[in-house]
Amino acid sequence: MHIVVPIKLAPDLVEDLEIDAGGAALDRTFLRLIINEFDDHAIEQAFLLKERGGGQVTIVAPDLEGADDVLYTAAAKGADRLIKLIGDFSAGVNCHALARTLAKVIGDLHPDLVLTGVQAHDDLDGAVGPLLAEHLGMPYLGYVAGLTVSDGKCMARKEYPGGLVAEMDVALPAVFGIQAAEKPPRYVVTSLITQAMKSATIEEIETGEFDSGGAAAVERMSRLEATTHAEMIEGSTDQVADKLVAVLRERGLLAPRG
Amino acid sequence: MTTTPTVERPFYDRVMEAVPSGEKLKLCLQCGMCSGICPYGFAMNFPPQSLIAAVRAGDLDPVFESETVWLCVSCFACANVCPAQIPLTSGLMASLKTEMLLRRKVPAELQTALENTRRYGNTLGESPRKRSAWCQSITPAIPLMAQTKEPVDVLWFVGDYASYHPRAVLASQAMARIFQALGIRFGILGPEENSDGDVQYLAGERGLLEILAQKNGKVLRKYKYQEIVTTDPHAYNVIKHEYPGVGVSVPIKHYTQFLAERIEQIKPLLRHEHKAAVTYHDPCAIGRANKNNIFEEPRLVLSAIPGLELVEMAHNRATSICCGGGGGGNWLDGFAWQQTHTRMSEWRIQEALASGAQTLAVACPYEAPRFEDALKSLGAENKLVVKDIAELLADAMSA
Numbered sequence: 001m002h003i004v005v006p007i008k009l010a011p012d013l014v015e016d017l018e019i020d021a022g023g024a025a026l027d028r029t030f031l032r033l034i035i036n037e038f039d040d041h042a043i044e045q046a047f048l049l050k051e052r053g054g055g056q057v058t059i060v061a062p063d064l065e066g067a068d069d070v071l072y073t074a075a076a077k078g079a080d081r082l083i084k085l086i087g088d089f090s091a092g093v094n095c096h097a098l099a100r101t102l103a104k105v106i107g108d109l110h111p112d113l114v115l116t117g118v119q120a121h122d123d124l125d126g127a128v129g130p131l132l133a134e135h136l137g138m139p140y141l142g143y144v145a146g147l148t149v150s151d152g153k154c155m156a157r158k159e160y161p162g163g164l165v166a167e168m169d170v171a172l173p174a175v176f177g178i179q180a181a182e183k184p185p186r187y188v189v190t191s192l193i194t195q196a197m198k199s200a201t202i203e204e205i206e207t208g209e210f211d212s213g214g215a216a217a218v219e220r221m222s223r224l225e226a227t228t229h230a231e232m233i234e235g236s237t238d239q240v241a242d243k244l245v246a247v248l249r250e251r252g253l254l255a256p257r258g
Numbered sequence: 259m260t261t262t263p264t265v266e267r268p269f270y271d272r273v274m275e276a277v278p279s280g281e282k283l284k285l286c287l288q289c290g291m292c293s294g295i296c297p298y299g300f301a302m303n304f305p306p307q308s309l310i311a312a313v314r315a316g317d318l319d320p321v322f323e324s325e326t327v328w329l330c331v332s333c334f335a336c337a338n339v340c341p342a343q344i345p346l347t348s349g350l351m352a353s354l355k356t357e358m359l360l361r362r363k364v365p366a367e368l369q370t371a372l373e374n375t376r377r378y379g380n381t382l383g384e385s386p387r388k389r390s391a392w393c394q395s396i397t398p399a400i401p402l403m404a405q406t407k408e409p410v411d412v413l414w415f416v417g418d419y420a421s422y423h424p425r426a427v428l429a430s431q432a433m434a435r436i437f438q439a440l441g442i443r444f445g446i447l448g449p450e451e452n453s454d455g456d457v458q459y460l461a462g463e464r465g466l467l468e469i470l471a472q473k474n475g476k477v478l479r480k481y482k483y484q485e486i487v488t489t490d491p492h493a494y495n496v497i498k499h500e501y502p503g504v505g506v507s508v509p510i511k512h513y514t515q516f517l518a519e520r521i522e523q524i525k526p527l528l529r530h531e532h533k534a535a536v537t538y539h540d541p542c543a544i545g546r547a548n549k550n551n552i553f554e555e556p557r558l559v560l561s562a563i564p565g566l567e568l569v570e571m572a573h574n575r576a577t578s579i580c581c582g583g584g585g586g587g588n589w590l591d592g593f594a595w596q597q598t599h600t601r602m603s604e605w606r607i608q609e610a611l612a613s614g615a616q617t618l619a620v621a622c623p624y625e626a627p628r629f630e631d632a633l634k635s636l637g638a639e640n641k642l643v644v645k646d647i648a649e650l651l652a653d654a655m656s657a
Binding site for chain 1 (some may be wrong): 463
């Protein structure tokens with residue numbers, strides 16, 4: 001069983017984000033990138049499957065600051081192959097271009113499962129997974145929070161709003177958008193990462209030109225501005241309760257008295 | 259069928275290699291003083307003595323199954339009383355924690371603190387670029403070493419908590435005012451400073467300590483200064499005792515030592531009385547840890563404050579009760595509560611209250627937040643004030 005996990009690097013929200021002079025993109029001067037949290041869960045899910053049923057795990061990352069760290073950390077956790085996509089990712093690449101690029105590389109790897117984060121916090125389109133599946137001619141299932149593979153069959157647990165979970169049989173090969181791994185991403189001790197940096201090999205694959213067609217264009221980016229503030233209700237418990245009931249009645253959320 | 263137990267050599271070897279005197283493990287008499295003095299020994303499945311017995315019996319599976327080693331807060335109480343002087347805290351317990359990390363048995367909150375350290379250079383997960391944000395309100399401005407052209411008297415190693423934690427920075431701001439009042443030329447590293455690595459290393463992350471020590475060592479070698487002073491006892495302990503093993507040998511003083519040396523210069527500046535009974539909590543890391551024994555300097559500084567009456571808690575100096583924050587304990591409060599339904603910081607607060615003190619003086623950036631939390635959880639927040647020695651001194655100096 002070959003599991004391929006393509007990952008994305010997204011802006012680290014620990015640093016303050018600024019909008020660039022053009023007004024339609026982030027200023028990347030001080031931007032620091034971090035692995036997309038959902039992709040981190042996709043990697044964990046891959047290792048959980050490998051531990052249960054054996055197989056090979058390949059991680060694919062774009063050539064951006066932080067990619068080597070992500071790849072060597074994955075190697076320290078047990079990844080078998082590390083692939084870095086060499087291309088001009090520096091200005092940001094939209095999900096259509098990324099999916100086309102990933103499809104070319106991943107198709108050649110002949111995976112049984114492709115696990116990727118269901119979305120990333122820099123776009124929240126959740127489109128890479130479905131687009132990738134379409135290009136690869138594989139089925140796609142998103143919002144997955146658990147996978148069981150046996151005898152070439154796969155059962156996926158898909159999350160729905162309201163706490164509903166569906167168990168679905170999926171024919172392999174398939175692409176899954178991972179919402180959460182069955183366990184939180186594991187810790188790996190620093191000495192193992194240091195070892196991996198000495199012993200693991202990162203393969204490099206050229207991406208060629210990106211084809212960004214089909215994506216929506218960002219016209220303007222702006223900060224959210226607070227226009228109204230929450231009203232703090234003060235007083236004794238009874239006074240607060242009376243006021244709260246009055247507010248709810250006023251907004252039509254409670255039936256009028258009588 | 260019976261199986262012959264075999265000692266798991268790699269673990270045994272790693273324990274012995276972890277510290278220079280690790281081979282002393284062989285000298286254990288099984289006297290049990292370590293387990294007896296351990297504040298959480300009652301709740302641990304394998305306190306140090308039992309752990310050594312298990313190592314000798316080659317029966318380590320139950321040790322790795324039990325997670326109670328995470329109750330160890332690296333307070334060095336065991337190592338301090340061991341008649342065979344076995345490095346129990348920095349050798350045995352830290353090595354066992356490494357094994358637990360390798361087996362991926364680490365409470366989530368501690369895992370986050372370790373991951374934060376690796377990525378951001380601080381346990382709190384704050385932006386490294388904001389490491390000097392705490393001093394932006396201070397005038398005259400505190401120079402970053404990267405901006406100073408002249409050598410300074412003091413390079414101040416501020417530390418993680420003292421740089422970022424909203425309560426701990428108040429003590430840092432007070433310390434800055436003291437340096438300025440004494441006319442000391444000083445500078446800080448700001449974004450160039452990384453976590454000292456003490457609590458991470460004692461939580462089993464030796465590899466992380468090595469990376470942090472090399473980063474800090476590289477920066478410390480770049481600048482010219484008379485001495486390094488730190489406000490963090492953990493930085494003092496690890497820079498003094500562990501950095502040399504990573505090839506970084508720099509002299510370091512705790513700020514209470516620095517102030518005690520200048521007490522005659524300080525005394526005339528103390529204009530305001532602190533009319534209260536004050537008790538002092540000895541931090542493990544500058545106290546009994548590695549026999550650092552910085553016990554009298556903090557008391558000398560406190561006693562210089564007019565009106566202040568110094569009283570002692572039942573446990574003081576080498577027998578001080580840990581605040582519970584060392585060796586990763588600061589991120590294991592939830593775990594410790596689940597296991598024991600007690601809080602070490604509350605035990606200490608109860609002792610401070612029993613001493614009759616109105617003020618609890620501290621000298622470690624973890625302690626003001628931890629003890630103030632303990633006062634709240636005990637419902638005693640009006641009975642005791644927690645102040646860093648730097649805050650008490652700066653208040654006494656204020657115009």
